[in-house]
Amino acid sequence: MIENNPTSSDQERVANFKPRARLLLQLGDQLIKNESIALLELAKNAYDADASKVNIIMHHPDSVEDGYIEIVDDGFGMTADIVENVWLEPGSSYKQEQFEEHRFTPKFHRLPIGEKGIGRFGAHKLGYIIEMTTKKSDANEVYVRIDWTQFVTHRYLEDIPIKITERRQPRYFTDGRTGTRIVIKSLRKVWERGMARNVIRAITSITSPFERIDSFRPILHIPDKPGWFDGIITWDRVCDYSLFQFDTTISGHSITDFSYKFTPWNTMTKLHERSISLSDPIVDNYLSITDDEDRPINLKDFEIGTIRFRGYIFDLDTFILKMGVSDKSGFKSYLKSNGGIRVFRDGLRVYDYGEPENDWLSLDYRRFQQPTKAISNNLIVGAVDLNRSESSDLEEKTNREGFIDNDAYNAFKNAILHVIGLIETLRQTDKKKMKEIYGPTPKSEPVMSLLGEAQRYVEEKVLDHEIKTQIKKYLVKIERDYKLVTDNLLKAAGAGLNMSVVIHEIEKIIFEVDKVLKAEKASERALKLVQHLSSLIDGYADLIRRSEQTNESVVNIINQAFFNTEYRLMTHNITSIKKYLERPEIKNLRCKVARNLLIGAVMNLIDNSIYWLDQNAFKKMESQESYSKKIFVDVVTDEHFAHIIVADNGTGILLPTDDITEPFITGKKNGAGMGLGLHIASEILAAQGGKISFPDRGDFDIPSEFEEGAKVVLSLRIK
Numbered sequence: 171m172i173e174n175n176p177t178s179s180d181q182e183r184v185a186n187f188k189p190r191a192r193l194l195l196q197l198g199d200q201l202i203k204n205e206s207i208a209l210l211e212l213a214k215n216a217y218d219a220d221a222s223k224v225n226i227i228m229h230h231p232d233s234v235e236d237g238y239i240e241i242v243d244d245g246f247g248m249t250a251d252i253v254e255n256v257w258l259e260p261g262s263s264y265k266q267e268q269f270e271e272h273r274f275t276p277k278f279h280r281l282p283i284g285e286k287g288i289g290r291f292g293a294h295k296l297g298y299i300i301e302m303t304t305k306k307s308d309a310n311e312v313y314v315r316i317d318w319t320q321f322v323t324h325r326y327l328e329d330i331p332i333k334i335t336e337r338r339q340p341r342y343f344t345d346g347r348t349g350t351r352i353v354i355k356s357l358r359k360v361w362e363r364g365m366a367r368n369v370i371r372a373i374t375s376i377t378s379p380f381e382r383i384d385s386f387r388p389i390l391h392i393p394d395k396p397g398w399f400d401g402i403i404t405w406d407r408v409c410d411y412s413l414f415q416f417d418t419t420i421s422g423h424s425i426t427d428f429s430y431k432f433t434p435w436n437t438m439t440k441l442h443e444r445s446i447s448l449s450d451p452i453v454d455n456y457l458s459i460t461d462d463e464d465r466p467i468n469l470k471d472f473e474i475g476t477i478r479f480r481g482y483i484f485d486l487d488t489f490i491l492k493m494g495v496s497d498k499s500g501f502k503s504y505l506k507s508n509g510g511i512r513v514f515r516d517g518l519r520v521y522d523y524g525e526p527e528n529d530w531l532s533l534d535y536r537r538f539q540q541p542t543k544a545i546s547n548n549l550i551v552g553a554v555d556l557n558r559s560e561s562s563d564l565e566e567k568t569n570r571e572g573f574i575d576n577d578a579y580n581a582f583k584n585a586i587l588h589v590i591g592l593i594e595t596l597r598q599t600d601k602k603k604m605k606e607i608y609g610p611t612p613k614s615e616p617v618m619s620l621l622g623e624a625q626r627y628v629e630e631k632v633l634d635h636e637i638k639t640q641i642k643k644y645l646v647k648i649e650r651d652y653k654l655v656t657d658n659l660l661k662a663a664g665a666g667l668n669m670s671v672v673i674h675e676i677e678k679i680i681f682e683v684d685k686v687l688k689a690e691k692a693s694e695r696a697l698k699l700v701q702h703l704s705s706l707i708d709g710y711a712d713l714i715r716r717s718e719q720t721n722e723s724v725v726n727i728i729n730q731a732f733f734n735t736e737y738r739l740m741t742h743n744i745t746s747i748k749k750y751l752e753r754p755e756i757k758n759l760r761c762k763v764a765r766n767l768l769i770g771a772v773m774n775l776i777d778n779s780i781y782w783l784d785q786n787a788f789k790k791m792e793s794q795e796s797y798s799k800k801i802f803v804d805v806v807t808d809e810h811f812a813h814i815i816v817a818d819n820g821t822g823i824l825l826p827t828d829d830i831t832e833p834f835i836t837g838k839k840n841g842a843g844m845g846l847g848l849h850i851a852s853e854i855l856a857a858q859g860g861k862i863s864f865p866d867r868g869d870f871d872i873p874s875e876f877e878e879g880a881k882v883v884l885s886l887r888i889k
Contacts, residue, residue: 192321203571205365206372207521208295212241212352213376213388217518218265218282219245219350220275222385226373228392231361239296239354246276247306247348250336253314257302258332272559278385281558283518294318297354304350305343310336363398370399371507375524378514378553379405380480386517403497403504405551411435411495412482412551413604414597420477420585423468424457430593432600437493440607446596451824455785456592458792461584466788469585472578475560479589481511481552483545483597489609502548511552511586513572515561522571523554530572531587543594554586599825719858722765724805724812724886725750725757731772732803735780742780742799747873749804756805761812761886763858768886771851775816775882776801778848781838782820782880789821802876807888811860814884817876823864831862851884859887 209226216224221243230237248257256264265282267273274281293300298318305311313335324330342351373390392398413434419427428448434441446453459467469477484505485491495501511531512524522528529535529547537546556564563578573579732739732746739746750756783799790797802817823830831852852862863883865872872881 190326203522204368205296206369208293209239209241209369210372210376210519210521212293213373214283214518216241216243216245216350216388217280217386218275219243219247220277220280221245221349222278223387223389226388226390228361228366228390228395230394231357231366231392232395234357234360237357237361239357241352241354242349243351244347244349247309247343247350248304248312249306249309250312250334252306253302253304253312253334258314269558281516283515283558293352293354295358297358298356299354301353301355302350303342305340305348307346307348310338311340311343312336313341363395366392366395366398367402370402375508375512376519377517378512378519378555379409379551380553381517381555401500403500405508408501408504408508408551409482411484411501413485413490414483414593414600415481416483416589416593417480418478418589420459420469420479420589422470423459423466425453425459425589425592426476428453428592430596432597434604435494438604438608441603444600451822452595453592455821455824456588456595458788459585459588462587464784467581467584467588469581472581473561473563474578474582475557477582477585478555479552479586480555481550481593483550483593485601485604486549487605487609490604493608505548505551509549509551510547511550511554513554513556515556516558517555520556520566520572524552528572531583531590533590543598545590545594545597595825719762719764721760722763722768724759724761724814727763727765727768728772728803728805728814731769731776734769734773735776738780739776739801742784744780744783744799744801747800747802749802753805756807756812759805759807759812759888761888763860763886764854767854768858768884771854771884772814772816774848774851775884779816779818779820779880782822783818786820786879800875802873804870804872806870810887811885812888813870814886815865815870815872815881816884817872817881818879819876820879822878823880848882855884855886861885 213224213226224241224243227240227242228237229240231239256262268282272281300316300318302314302316303311314332316332320330321327343349370390373388376388377386413432415431415433417427417429418425425448428446430446430453432441432444434443448454448457459469461467469475486502486505491498491501507526508524510524510526510529510533513520523530526547533544533550534546536544563576564582565574565576566572567574573582728748728750732748779801783801787797787799800819802815804815806813806815831848848862855862863885865881865883867877870881870883
């Protein structure tokens with residue numbers, strides 16, 4: 171490092187930064203993305219000025235020479251001193267100081283939304299000449315004219331004189347009125363119908379659709395183009411088509427208030443409204459806020475404040491739209507342009523959350539990953555409400571494209587995603603019912619049903635014996651091939667569900683082997699670990715080998731499932747209570763089953779227990795209760811079935827048991843499960859003449875400590 175230590179021969183002089191005149195043009199051009207944001211910034215200035223309304227009037231927008239834009243508010247206006255020392259000062263800290271000192275506006279008790287001191291320069295985005303007239307109570311009317319073209323011809327800002335005129339006799343704000351009027355002339359571009367429609371959409375979205383600010387109303391007029399806004403569908407028309415609604419409050423590390431409603435249309439006579447509140451078991455599982463890796467989040471670690479999150483969710487499936495939407499094209503177009511989740515501060519919108527190009531929560535990506543469960547932007551109109559004075563750690567970017575990406579913002583975003591996961595879980599149950607009743611595909615197996623109908627038709631209607639025989643032969647072959655394909659797909663799915671477990675198990679053991687080999691130099695312990703790894707891989711490989719129904723030991727199947735999950739159970743500190751090993755009568759119990767598939771079914775139950783035991787442990791830790799995670803397994807028989815009972819002392823089954831064996835239905839948070847495990851287990855049992863059930867209290871002899879947890883029974887036919 172070279173230090174500057176001047177000598178007697180050195181010369182020093184003081185210099186200053188000299189901002190170029192064109193700097194203001196660059197601020198307007200580069201920091202204000204489009205015309206909609208430019209007008210929104212000017213409307214927000216009216217809000218900060220305690221205005222109750224702001225009229226935006228566009229005259230002759232299709233002519234750059236004759237066209238001009240007029241923005242008029244009824245706020246408290248400005249004095250000549252404020253105009254000179256605040257309004258004409260780029261980057262002024264005037265509003266920031268107002269916010270930090272909690273100086274509320276006198277009439278509507280507002281804190282300023284703007285704080286950067288540059289939003290007003292967005293007017294340059296609209297036109298080359300700006301004329302401002304402003305009037306404060308008990309002060310002269312002030313007039314300023316700025317020609318932005320001078321900022322190109324002059325070198326420095328200080329070279330451009332701005333004349334401020336004070337009028338003792340007001341020319342515009344007469345009769346004691348106050349406010350600010352800005353007229354933008356020499357438009358930078360010709361306005362077209364599409365641009366104007368985008369602007370009115372932005373202007374109407376400046377306030378939340380769920381909570382209008384009666385004290386502030388921005389209005390856009392184009393007097394000589396009355397047809398430009400024809401056919402625009404409004405929120406008042408669209409909201410009636412929603413099928414799901416929610417309203418939640420987040421504070422600190424938890425959801426503190428919650429409601430969810432399924433509101434079927436009048437045409438859906440076979441469905442009934444359903445409401446869910448904070449006390450529902452599913453909601454209780456989501457009360458503690460976590461991120462996508464299930465790590466706890468506490469908003470009190472930051473200045474974020476209380477969050478209120480509301481929304482309406484729609485369905486664009488064709489069979490749904492046919493039941494009540496007349497203008498399907500307009501409805502879809504509205505959701506495409508206005509769908510998404512917007513953010514509001516003190517009722518005013520934070521741009522550009524909720525814009526079509528800003529998928530800030532990655533909802534569309536999540537929908538691609540989980541098409542039957544996740545909600546995309548064009549299915550939801552949502553609003554996140556923040557309190558301006560409580561959310562100072564959420565700092566808006568200078569370019570008006572959302573918040574700065576810091577730790578507070580990530581906590582805020584993860585909290586919203588956590589709630590969305592809960593909403594998606596609740597919605598999935600109601601969407602399934604809609605599809606079952608009104609969807610195009612019956613709940614029963616459609617292919618087998620159609621094949622049966624075809625076989626009956628051939629038997630009854632085809633008279634030629636030779637033709638009948640040939641057709642029946644091909645129908646039998648089709649049925650056989652169909653069953654073969656579905657069976658193989660079932661095996662592949664069962665293996666796929668366990669592949670992530672395989673990888674985790676093998677990674678853990680290899681890591682342990684590596685440590686032991688280095689520390690113990692190939693000891694007997696290392697040899698045992700390698701042998702265990704080999705046996706484990708054999709066990710998993712067994713899952714994906716071709717499964718035929720053979721006479722198998724039920725005890726051996728359960729033992730193999732536990733062997734395959736041994737290290738996961740150890741890692742999660744879960745105690746296994748194997749009651750079946752104490753029963754001599756089932757030691758030699760055998761059933762005709764597909765061994766590999768049944769092992770997979772038992773492993774899926776164990777995997778579910780591990781997840782829900784961890785969830786319960788987290789809750790117990792929060793409430794400082796002692797807790798030991800346990801899984802209970804037993805086998806009992808009756809005249810026809812061998813019943814494998816798997817129970818745990820976790821959270822219990824949260825979803826309706828009629829639903830949880832359907833594909834892609836899951837109560838797990840943050841994408842922790844695909845919702846296929848119980849479905850596959852159910853299909854495996856059904857294919858082998860068995861069944862899966864969820865027993866009530868007293869159906870089986872289960873220790874009382876497991877009564878509140880999940881209880882699942884796999885019943886295998888023995889006769």
